[in-house]
Amino acid sequence: MLQSSLDTVDAAFARLEVAFGCAVSLRWDEHLDFVVAPVPGVNGGVVRRLSARYSLAVCPYLADSEPGHGGEFLAADRPAVTRLLMRLHRARPRMLPEPCDFELQNADGLHAALASTDEPWDGGRYGEPARALLTRHAAGVTALIAAYGELARRVRSRPDRFVVTHGEPGPWNVLKTPSGFVVVDWDFARLAPPERDLWELAGSDRSALAAYAEATGIEVDEDALALFRMWYDLSEIAGYIGLFRGVHRDTDDAAVSWENLEYFLRPSERWPQLGVPAPA
Secondary structure, three states, X not given: OOXXXXXXXXXXXXXXXXXXXXXXXXXXXXXXXXXXXXXXXXXXXXXXXXXXXXXXXOOOOOOOOEOOEOOEOOOOOHHHHHHHHHHHHHOOOOOOOOEOOOOOOOHXXXXXXXXXXXXXXXXXXXXXXXXXXXXXXXXXXXXXXXXXXHHHHHHHOOHHHOEEEOOOOOOOOEEEEXXXXXXXXXXXXXXXXXXXXXXXXXXXXXXXXXXXXXXXXXXXXXXXXXXHHHHHHHHHHHHHHHHHHOOOOOOHHHHHHHHHHHHHOOHHHHOHHHOOOOOO
16 A cells, blocks of 8 residues: 555555565464465465556465454453464564554545645535534644654654564454464564554553563553554544545445544544644
């Protein structure tokens, strides 16, 4: 996925190739049996580029597997998931992923949307409601972007803490199989602070952080936890605003996207500790 107007398709494809190569190295060199890595082709490659927009990777079929329920891990499963992340963060694969650049997804589009709230968004049913919602929360979103930049500066200054991270080890990517948990979708693997994989788990159970710190000796950085939660909020806002600012159809998916935008686009409620301005 392109992150900004300065990004290129070739760069995005290269990141994907390195990330999947890291997954293969984690699985076979580091013997992490929970890593569901692509199957290398006859030439050793793990990704085949099909066009300017699409690529193909082939992964093993997982029989009798199921994702988390209701978008969250069951309380009984969280210790096992935490242990998987401990093993991952200790790994030093032969092929390392690229370092996290902390760039916000679709940041250019969000800035453009903030600058166009006095223009009609008439590409579909949710265009004008989305414009009105962003207008109400524009000051809060702007403050959130600024706070994110400051946190990113602090966290980026400590590369000694970077480990191999998956990036999205949520219930939809950590599947339960008859032989235990496995982790799929390694396209966002990056070298990053461990909190990149911990923030969502900590949101429902802070005890997971204590267990992680005790077992690894790594002190959890609250700035980094906030950074990656903030990254997710802003990325979701930018993605949904980009959808509704453009041409879109009135579908069930669009309705769900609107509900999600309403959930994330309330920065003063979700980030009261930052003193984010209340909606206009």
